[in-house]
Amino acid sequence: MISENNESEFSSTETIFSTQMNDKNILIIDDDVDILNAAKLLLKRHFLKVEIEKNPEKIPFLLNNYQFDVILLDMNFSRDVNTGNEGFFWLDFILDKNKKQKVVLFTAFGDIEMAVRAIKNGAADFILKPWVNDKLLETLRGVFNKAEPITADSEQAYSIIGESEEMLKIAELIRQVAATDANILILGENGTGKDMVAREIHQQSKRKERKFVHADLGSVSENLFESELFGHVKGAFTDAREERTGRFQEADKGTIFLDEIGNIPLTLQSKLLFALQNKKITKVGSNAAIPFDARIISATNEAIYERVEQKTFRQDLLFRINTIEIYLPPLRDRGQDILLLAGHFLAVYNKKYNRKLKGISAALQKKLLAYSWPGNVRELQHVIERAVIVTQSQMLAEEDFVIRKGNASNAIVVESFHIENLEKQLIIKTLKKYNGNITEASKEMGISRQALYRRIEKFNL
Secondary structure (H helix, E strand, O other): OOOOOHHHHHHHHHHHHHHHHOOOEEEEEOOOHHHHHHHHHHHOOOOOEEEEEOOHHHHHHHHHHOOOOEEEEEOOOOOOOOOOHHHHHHHHHHHHHOOOOOEEEEEOOOOHHHHHHHHHOOOOEEEEOOOOHHHHHHHHHHHHHOOOOOOOOOOOOOOOOOOOHHHHHHHHHHHHHHOOOOOEEEEOOOOOOHHHHHHHHHHOOOOOOOOEEEEEHHHOOHHHHHHHHHEEOOOOOOOOOOOEEOHHHHOOOOEEEEEOHHHOOHHHHHHHHHHHHHOEEEOEOOOOEEEOOOEEEEEEOOOHHHHHHOOOOOHHHHHHHOOEEEEOOOHHHOOOHHHHHHHHHHHHHHHHOOOOOOOEOHHHHHHHHHOOOOOHHHHHHHHHHHHHHHOOOOOEOHHHOOOOOOOOOOOOOOOOOOHHHHHHHHHHHHHHHOOOOHHHHHHHHOOOHHHHHHHHHHOOO
8 A cells, every 4th residue: 555655755766766667567456446546656657657457367368468567466366365376376377478577466465485485486576565655666676677587588598509410500500591581480399499599590680689579379369369460559449448569560670589380370371471471560450551670580399391281371371481491309319418408507597596506417417318308408497497496415416306217107108299299198197196186296397286277277187
């Protein structure tokens, strides 16, 4: 709540904080209208735009249609519930959509344990209600002053690391094509680092000083596809309360990365093809064509040529996006690169968690090389991070890892190597191991309970 001496606090803090946040947008989500209005009254003096919402079920729509520099999220939305579980659920949902989204949790029921859990789950900070104005503003300013976290898709965590013949060829190909504006299609299994290759191409290109815009087409619903990519005008549809700039326009003069392009429904592929051919987009609700100049990089884990043969992916669209094609091999085919990457991630998480681990034992190195890594580089990263957190030794050893040995009792029998089928089989086997205990299964898989629940629902298990 706003404290009684709010007038003096407004005047004393406005100069300090407005220079830090007056170009930022904030979303506040709370089921108490009085709290929403109080927070908006305070923060509208310090933010470019303040959006408020009392219904957390609107979060998916808001994230798909607007961009927020920070989200202030209540932790309890049900009457007489103060566990914070609702807040943790929506925090997990938000970060699943965008790992870099800054989220500050706040609640009237909190303690140190809850605060620690919030930070561990990815929150930028934690605020108790009723708040003090100066403290709330200081916390929000601190969110923007913090260094970017080291995540799976950050350049600090993983760039083009490898000495295998395959990766050396890819590095040379990147060097050759980066200086051009040729459209590039990156193929490979989930977790092989397609997003990192796209960023590396951008960083080596003449557009590197301009924006790199990541458009995750796998998470865009069909009815929001055009709004997400092309934008919309105010009033174009229900809840279109303001004009929105689409991803293509946002990437003008820079690079747009069309991730999971194989997931686009056939009915929408013609609209994307038209935009790519003409270098123009039309916002939803408008007739005016807007030109754009962006480097096009696409990626998919789908068997895209089979999709063309099956007539579920347009051949002319494939021709348009793959002037140059880059195939990323799975980690299991990269030999000693596994140890190079493991050493890199060890250094990254030593720094992140303030550990001083000296290395990886010889026995564990053998184990890493023998494992098939179905989750590829992403799985290796999660395994190393978990080990750095839990180990009690000065060197990572076998007992710090939860990795399947390749024997018959632990092998996952699958009908195909499609990544979703592998994921489903892994979830089934892990749940069976722990007799359906969600908490233990999620711990072993390295994901949150909410994330595991969503996957169980996804696969109808």
